[in-house]
Amino acid sequence: MRYLVIGNSAAGINGAEAVRARDPDGAITIVSSEDYPAYSRCLIPYFMEGKVSEDDMLYRPKDYYEANRFEVLLGRTVVSVHPSEHAVTLDTGEKLSYDRLLIATGGSPEIPDTPGMDKDGVFGFRTTVDLQGILRVAKSADGAVVLGGGCVGLMAACGLHSMGLKVTVVIRSPHLLSQVADAEAGEIFRRRFEENGVSVITQNDVTEVLGSGKVEAVRLEDGREIPCGIIVVGKGVNPNIDLVKGTDVRTHWGIIVDEELRTSVSDIYAAGDVAETTDVVTGNQTVNAIWPAAAEQGRIAGANMAGAHERYSGSMRMNSAEFFGLPLISTGLVKPRNPEDYEILKRYVAEKNVFRKVVLRDNVLVGAVLVGEIENAGVYAALMRKKVDVSPVKDRLLESGFGFGAILGLVADQKDKFVEPEYREAVLCASE
Amino acid sequence: MAVNRKRTVDPAAEMILSCALEEGASTSWDRWEAMQPQCGFGKLGVCCRICNMGPCRIDPFGDGPQEGVCGANADTIAARNLVRMIASGASAHSDHGRDVAHTLLMAARGEAADFSIKDEVKLRALAAEYGVETAGKDTAKIAEEVATIAFSEFGQQHGELRFLKRAPEKRQKIWREQGVAPRGVDREVVQLMHVTHMGVDNDYKSIIKHGIRAALADGWGGSMIATDLSDVLFGSPVPIRSQVNFGVLDEKEVNIVVHGHEPTLSEMIVQASRDPELIELAKSKGANGITLAGICCTANEILMRHGIPIAGNFLSQELAILTGVVEAMIVDVQCVMPGLSELTKCYHTKLITTSPKCRFPGEVEHIEFDERHAMEAAKRIIRTAIENFPNRDKSRIRTVGPGMSTGLVAGFTAENAFHFLGGRYRATYRPLNNAIIEGRIRGLAGVVGCNNPNICQDFAHLEMTKELIKHDVLVVQTGCAAIACAKAGLLAPEGARFAGPGLQEVCEAVGIPPVLHLGSCVDNSRILVALCNVINEGGLGEDLSDIPVAGAAPEWMSEKAISIGFYVVASGIFTVFGTPHPVLGSKNLTDYICGDIENDFGARFAFEEDPIKAAHLMIDHINKKRADLKLRPMLSESVREEVLTAK
Amino acid sequence: MRKVYCDIRKCVSCRTCEIACAVRHSRSGDLYQALREEPRPKRLVRVDASEFGPFPLRCHHCEVAACIDACKTGATRRDPITGKVLIDRDKCVGCWMCVMVCPFGAVFPDMQTGKALKCDLCESHDQPACVASCPTRALFFEEFDEFEAEYKKRRPRSLVRR
Secondary structure (H helix, E strand, O other), X not given: OEEEEEOOOHHHHHHHHHHHHHOOOOEEEEEEOOOOOOEOHHHHHHHHOOOOOOHHHEOOOOOHHXXXXXXXXXXXXXXXXXXHHOEEEEOOOOEEEOOEEEEOOOEEEOOOOOOOOOXXXXXXXXXXXXXXXXXXXXXXXXXXXXXXXXXHHHHHHHHHHHOOOEEEEEOOOOOOOXXXXXXXXXXXXXXXXXXXXXXXXXXXXXXXEEOOOEOOEEEEOOOOEEEXXXXXXXXXXXXXXXXXXXXXXXXXXXXXXXXXXXXXXXXXXXXXXXXXXXXXXXXXXXXXXXXXXXXXXXXXXXXHHOOOOOOOOOEOOEEEEEEOOEEEEEEEOOXXXXXXXXXXXXXXXXHXXXXXXXXXXXXXXXXXXXXXXXXXXXXXXXXXXXXXXXXXXXXXXOOOOOOHHHHHHHHHHOOXXXXXXXXXXXXXXXXX | OOOOOOOEOOHHHHHHHHHHHHHOOOOHHHHHHHOOOOOHHHHHOOEEOOOOOOOEEOOOOOOOOOEOXXXXXXXXXXXXXXXHHHHHHHHHXXXXXXXXXXXXXXXXXXXXXXXXXXXXXXXXXXXXXXXXXXOOOOHHHHHHHHHHHHHHHHHOOOOOOHHHHHOOHHHHHHHHHHOOOOOOHHHHHHHHHHHOOOOOOOOHHHHHHHXXXXXXXXXXXXXXXXXXXXXXXXXXXXXXXXXXXXHHOOOOOEEEEEEOOOHHHHHHHHHHHOOHHHHHHHHHOXXXXXXXXEEHHHHHHHHHHHOOOEEEOHHHHHHHHHOOOEEEEEEOOOOXXXXXXXXXXXXXXXXXXXXOOOOOOOOOEEOOOOHHHHHHHHHHHXXXXXXXXXXXXXXXXXXXXXXXXXXXXXXXXOOOHHHOOOOOOOOOOHHHHHXXXXXXXXXXXXXXOOXXXXXXXXXXXXXXXXHHHHOOEEEEEEHHHHHHHHHOOOOOHHHHHHOOHHHHHHHXXXXXXXXXXXXXXXXXXXXHHHHHHHHHHOOOOOOHHHOOEEEEEOOOOOHHHHHHHHHHHHOOOEEEEOOOOOOOOOHHHHHHHHHHHHHHHOOOEEEOOOHHHHHHHHHHHHHHHHHHOOOOOOHHXXXXXXXXXXO | OOEEEEOHHHOOOOOHHHHHHHHHOXXXXXXXXXXXXXXXXXXXXXXXXXXXXXXXXXXXXXXXXXXXXXXXXXXXXXXXXXXXXXXXXXXXXXXXXXXXXXXXXXXXXXXXXXXXXXXXXXXXXXXXXXHHHOOOOOEEEEOHHHHHHHHHHOOOOXXXXX
């Protein structure tokens, strides 16, 4: 059996491993457009801050491919897939054939088409190529502008700041982290960024990038100009689906997959930032581009490629980060477009930089944000995923000590939802 | 173990607590929740730290060790731990009594010029009791001799404490037979610490006896001396009207809160707060005047004697600071939370310590209160408070408004309480006894004690008291329990509407509330004296254990409560505690103090957290005592019976 | 796979397990010295309150471990021989993804060191420290089926008051 995995990151690696675990003899080939062994792109900001070395960024040890008997082709992009031929074409012209294919091509940063955005010095914040570019340009820049107030943008801001650059974050929204947190939380972080010397400009945007050939400044909507040598864009990613254009592989924003991570074409699977899965909370098909989801999807897709029939229960929107020592975890639907249809509970203690918010619909948790005190965040995620009726503990959801102990009763009463074997102890103890 | 969600039934406290939540201030309630779950070994009383062969723990489930390293079992360990709580509680009360005796002595000798004898009548009564000749002596001389004798009770080595003779003969006989008649206050506490040392008393019943002796040295010794001599020095209380709860704090005035226990300090503060110069100073700072309010027992002392309003009880102490309008909180000793100094760092309130016994680390102002220069210290304290008035952070004022305070009547004592029942000419217990005999009043109950975050603040006091008075039980209260029920209006005559028909009738006829405020925690001794008077009056038995009476401490917190519980039970009165003593790890000890101890002392303990159930334990007990005395059935019940038989 | 289970009917929340765990994971392994260490030794089990009694919250080394999927650096892996889910402290960067997904809240974010901490079943010891130290023998290191069978047979004295 020949397995082909397009992608060398969270989904691709976990997929390949899952195949190998089930099929010790199959031929597994990994192709990646990035010319770099499997690394964690999330560690790019940590590298910039000097917290990890280049070697530390590797997601797997150096002898990994050898040890697992993976053939690996780095620096080669798959430009098209030919499902009926069970083959793909690379940018080099080469053709590779497969029996089973896993598309884990991820996504590419969305770069706005603002005039001047094509100058040298504009980067996404996703790959080692971005990193190398940033390092190169940073040598001669003293200012940086970051577009995007989400986790990626702010991580870039912290990274650039730690390299000694004067950083300005420019965002459209009225507050930072508007996709994942409320104004209060945004305010906590804005204070923290500004205390550390990073400027934040809200409700604004870059109308033009100035400079001759390379970035020298940006002009904002209000006419202000900010001198800078680097622009980093953290405004989301678009799934890399070009390779299946024109085929029967159904796409929408991403590649559509079922609960076994199969695409509409047999023998072709998709996982990770390229795949559109069912969002557990909203029920919509969407791409939740986050590392844990990609890893889990890859793992399940890989197992299924090798003959299993594992079900993927769906993805969740989630993110965790820490900016200047202040942690944030956001899970699920935290900024519903129509808040009147939800029950929203908040606790904000400005002096302690603590913010906690939960969103419920019909007594089921659909979203939670924790700033400052992040312990037990996963308990909220489990309640969301399992659609547990939390009415017995609703008045405790905002407590800083809310955790598994508080939901022991729920586990016992709704044990049909808590099916994993690890809950058996709790069910036993709570049934007396 | 469910974590308490509702923290208080006091609406003013609720209001202030919600502000605390917003500001991120931590209170004892937060710290209690963070402490959950609390260690079971501690709660069960089977953790022993008495010697360095330990610390030892007895496995309450029987699987692990059943003896400590020395061989002590759960009974010995729990008993030793329990009576050490008596030692501490008795010490607190007794040291207080000692200080009052010492102040009286100094006042009598002219060494404490700011103090004077306010109740000569009581002084002479005490003199008679102590066998002091009064002919030809002036007040100061009599006071000196009385104070000297009282003072000597603390260091007495042999004989018996004098006030034991107030008890009925039968009760004194029981004490002597059981070997628990205390010889001297300090001696009993020292002996208690001795017998609980490693390798001394290893028999739990014997240990409890030693504990009882020390507790009696508190109730009939330290506390009683404190009460009686405070009456002499500061005046015996008479019924007086006042207000309770945070609504008594006035945003436009300099607010000073006194907190702690000893009236020697608070009496001076009361006087100093009326000083015209200081009032002028307050006005010069922009205030209308000075408002004085109290927390805990010192509050009760100045309430009883001067009608000074009360800001709150034990759990309210941090909330006072959170109002943002308290210029100074002046503390002396006992029940003063260490957490206060953290809070005062974030608010303008100045915490001022006055006693060398109660100090805080860090920069907390200490103005030592010395009886010799009492008024000087008091004025200095008030001045410091006034100077702090301009420092208020106007953006953080959280007053609850004048609506958040309730009227009450306080000032009842063993001497005067039943004066009213007897009419204005002669203090007599006859009407009270008759009311009980005839079935108008079912019996008496003392609902006393503290607050504790392990139960919703004031909830148990209120529910229990309402249930008792509904069943025609006349309730007397002291301490934080009295403050709790006062906040809900039960200590005002209007509270009679919650009372059953018999009690209501009596209250309305005489004009008293259904719940009588007898004072501070040392004033629990007033209950003992009142019960002695009930026996002396006749018709309700010959010993204190014959009286239809029960005691309760539904929200107890302090070691003083354990001491009080034991002296009350050892005096023959059935007593219910809310959460149990830390003894449940020893079945034998628990069974003894909740059972067989009754064979020895005529009374026992019960533990019941549900205040209604606890009230009914007391009512059932009272009914049993009524039956034993062959009293007529309750009037309210016999009317019904007549009606039914008529049909 | 043997894991740590608790018969909560016998737990009195003395937290001896917490102390023993922290000391076992300290540099010195000694209680008195551990108190002086920097960074402070941390407990990897936490006794929580629940309506059924105290609940010692610890990692369950799940068969399908969300923390492994979530780990951005590959620090969290399963030991191929013992089956234990372990966090490589050196690789961990404190991104808190594992905290975000652990359904038990059993991964503790250590703000002092910036590392994610969780029970490692006392990697190189025979018996986990918590189990060895429990004074009421409420903790067990065994297969779940064994634990369940014994649990049902055991009838510990009830400590609910009279």
